[in-house]
Each structure stands twice: as C-alpha cells, then as structure tokens.
Amino acid sequence: MRTSQFSIHTLKEAPADAEVVSHRLMVRAGMIRRIATGIYAWMPLGLRTLRKVENIVREEMNSAGAIELLMPAVQPAELWQESGRWEQYGAELLRFADRHEREFCFGPTHEEVITDLARREIRSYKQLPVNYYQIQTKFRDEIRPRFGIMRAREFLMKDAYSFHVSEDCLGKTYQNMFDTYVRIFERTGLEFCAVAADSGNIGGNLSHEFHVLAEYGEDAIAFSSESDYAANVEMVGVTETGLVRAEASRKMQKVATPEKHSIGEVSQHLNIDASRCLKTLLVNGAEENSVVALVLRGDHTLNAIKATKTGAVAAPLTMASEAAIRQAAGCAAGSVGPVGLRVRVLADPGAAAMADFVCGANEDDYHFTGVNWGRDLPEPEVVDIRCVMDGDPSPDGHGTLSVARGIEVGHIFQLGNKYATAMKAEVLDENGKVITMTMGCYGIGISRVVAAAIEQNHDDRGIIWPAGIAPFQVALTPVNMYKSVRLREAADRLYEELQSAGYDVLYDDRKARPGVIFADMELIGIPYRIIISDRLLDSGTLEYKDRRNIDKTEIVPMEEISEFLRARIEA
C-alpha cells in the first residue's frame, strides 16, 4: 500500500479525554475516531489490525472444528423473556421498540438466539456435538464506558456456543477451546495467561479467563509463587492460617473521632494500625429494603463477588444509601460499627478473629476502642468475603500469592443446561429418549485485543506492533524521494519486489520531509522499516530498523533485503 493512496492521518496531540496509552495512541495514530461515548469508528489503519486479529481467530476456530455463522445484532424481546434475562440483565441491555411497538434489544451476547436456532435445527444426538461461532458487533450499555476501545459500549466479539449430549462431551470441546485460545493468543504475540474464573453456577461448572498482562488492566489476577495456580482474585478463596482470637484485655471505651471517617484517618488519629480497626460496610440486603452489615479487618478489601454468593446481599452488590445508613445505624457512614447494630452482620474470618479492636460507635464522630466479640456484641456469622492480598497463602497449598493486573480478552465457560432448559433445547438420544442439550460458550473480545496489544507494546514514540497483528509488516521509507528520479525509480522497484515476495508493505511515498515520515511510521508502529536514500543507493545498500530497537541501524545490501527480512520476521 502506498501512503498516498491510503489514509494516514496522525495527530501530535491526543484529545484531552483520552487517559490510557492505548486510547491516546489509537487516536493519535488515526486508528479510531470517537463518534459518541463508548462508540468508535475504525479508520482504515485501525481496521487493518482489527481484521488481522479477526483472521487469526477465524483460522484457529475453523481448524478447531467450529463452524462460522452470523446472527442478528437486533434480537426480539420474546427470546430474552423466555430465558428470563429480559428482567435480569438490567440497564446494560439496550432496548428499543420498532414502529409496531414490538420490543427488541441490541444483542450484548447471543445465548438466546443460538439456543433458539439449535432447538430448531438440531433434532438428533447424531448432529452433536456442534460448535457454532460468529464474529460480530455487540452492544453493552456500560454504566461507565472508558479507556477508549478497552471498555467501549459497542465492540467486536467472537462468540462461540457448543452443544452436547453430555457433560463429558462438553468437557472435551471445552478443552479443545482452551487449547485453541492458547494458540490464538500465542499467534497475536501477546503475553497472556489463562486463569481460573468465577464459575457462577453450581454443578462443578468450569470457567477460565484469558488475560493480557498490563499495568492498566481492570482485573486483578492472583498467582502462586510456587505452582502454576492463577485465578481471578474475585474467586480466590482465602486460606486463613493461624487465626486465633486473643483474649480480651481492654475495656470498651467510646472515643471522639471528629471528622475522622476513613479507616486511614481513624487509625492515624488513634495511632494504631489499620489492621486493629474494623470496617463495617452497610450494603443492600437480598430482602427488599433491608440492609446487611459486612465486617472486615481495616486493611482488608471487600470481595463483592464472594459477598454476593453468600445470598445475604442484593445482587449485584450495592452500597446502602446515605438515608438507609442513617436509619439503620443512626449516624453517617464514617461512624458505623457492629456494636448494637440491629441488622444482620456477616464478618470475614480475619475480622472475626480480632480482639480489642476499634470500630464505629454508630454515633457521628465517635468510635469504640477495646471492643471484643462475644463480650461487647454477639458473635457474628463468619464467612469469607475479602479479596486475597499479596502474601496470602495459595489455595492449592503451594507458595504464596502475588497480585497483578490483567485485561480480560477471552472467557470460556461451561454453561451446562441453563439456557437449554429454559428454552427447551432438546434432542433424541440413541435410545430415542428426549434429553436436554448441554452447552458451552467461548468469547474473545476482538477489538479489546487490539487495545490490549498497545497497552502491552508501546514506547514514547508510539505503538510497537507484534508482527502478527501489525497493520503492515514493513515500512518502506525513502528519504527525499522527490528530489531524485533515480531514487524514486529504485524505491518503486523495491516496493514492487517486496510486494511480490509476499510482504505486507506500507510504502511512504508522501512528499514529506524524512523526519515526518519516520515519526509517523514509528507512531503507527510498523515493526520493520527499510530506509532507502540517494546516498545509500551509491553503495547499493539499504538501512534496516526494528521498531522494538529503534536506535539500532543495520546496513543491508539491496539484493539481500528479501532474505534479510524473511530471517527477521521468522525470528
């Protein structure tokens, strides 16, 4: 491709609202343009990378035996009512009515549609197992879209759904998909890891997430120091060791803590460690208009997923309103404590093992010190509701955990028969008996992979594409080509040559100064660059630069360039 016939429109400055690296660079490089909040247009350059990712996914899915189809983005409400999700899904589901006032939604996912198709198409066990997939635009009306393409409302996703006669059979496809995902992410050239994820349903359902490790990841992943255990912190059980409650040794006292609301402020004010303070979070309970107290050690963090799984709190977990807090505790949030609190109290084991602790006094600007369970207040219900931290023991018994950030780019899931039962997706088995199909689903955020790749691969000059997903492999950058006919002819010839040798070349034939060309090619991140100039022509050589190691220049004889590139690309 010649830049003169392509659309290269780079910016020196990024829009003020772009905060993360991938967003800034995608806008500056001219890959995307924002159309509305969380909604972006893919410009020609960005689309090339998006398509490369898409093609890798498609090739690997095909060779794994999955079958591509394309389902509608607009889906009728009836299917969602049948599965029960029309009510459950909440505000993230974009709903609208057509001219006849029939209700529809823009699909955030396609379990309902695929299950509807499967129940109509699949009649016999002989047709199973089958794994359908599509690559298609999804819409999720996120509360707070941000980070550009990373958390957009409209995004491109590969979603696959498999159908089986048995859990056993599902297990095989699941493993096949796991292996396929590993191959896909290896081909993208990204550093990733597969982690055990929240399994949600009962029945031993399995789920794994694939994360690209990056500083700005929105998920926290816990790794074991001594085994290959890795899991989303949401689901890591805390293995408490050596938790023995000390004897009460102090009397409970009320102390003034004016204007001290956070654990940090209170512990500093009283000059004690945060781990000696108790934090009491009032959240909305599962019963309508009820409030539940979640109690944690001051230095611990609530795990909303675990708390939700206790069944005691409203799902998804939400904090009680200011008014509800005042009604339940008689004070503002900053002074709430479990002593004398007349709501259900769930305490994390770490909090339940504390003695002589500090907690809110349920009176504005007062806390208690020297508080003890069983003496000053009833023993609490004890349940694991905190997030693991660096240094916690690994649940598999090997080593300790450390926590890193990841961007979730893939998620595979054993669904079981949740949708198949709700929507009566049944087949006849080999005995002529009606059975409900078992399902799996497998997603990859295609557009998010592009953003994640940039988060993981950039420097202060711009993007550094992994070769497998670069918009172009090779940048051909002539120096002052319009001053020299012979240079122009040589560059044109070289371009033809590289193209017929099968390289994906971006030939920068713009009438621009070399600095502009170099800066642009670096910003848009083309991994391999060849420089041709009049001066080099005299010695019959070219210069080669690797985007990853931009300060190093190699001189290559012109006739060897194709071989040279081949070696670099295959390395």
Next chain:
RNA sequence: CGGGGCAUGGCGCAGCUUGGUAGCGCAUCUGCUUUGGGAGCAGAGGGUCGAGGGUUCAAAUCCCUCUGCCCCGACCA
C-alpha cells in the same frame, strides 16, 4: 446511580473575574526557501463561542433551563 468539572475552527488551548462583537499553537491550502528525525518565511481558508431563554444600548463573558461530554466515587463506614 451520586459528586465534581468542562463545552470557543479538525485537535490542543487562551479570552470570561472587570460585558464593547473572537485569538494562539498544531493541522489544512498557496507561494518561495529548506530537506537523514515532527522545517522557515509570507499569505489564505475555516468558528451562529453546545442549545434555548433572560438581563443589557451591547453577551463567548452575567443569570436561568436543557443537552452533551469528561473525571472521580460507588471500599469514608
């Protein structure tokens, strides 16, 4: 959803306090010069200052309403 902020040419911003009819940098276009790391000079085009209403002789500027966008929070307890 709660709180805060912003809205001025394609992008980044100034002007608003103290009303007087819009400006800078980048980008774009033309010409000349320049040419191995985002050039220089000269010139040009492009903005109903988010929308609506009000105050005033006069509103980007002051007041009200609305809309859009961004950030923070939803873990002060």
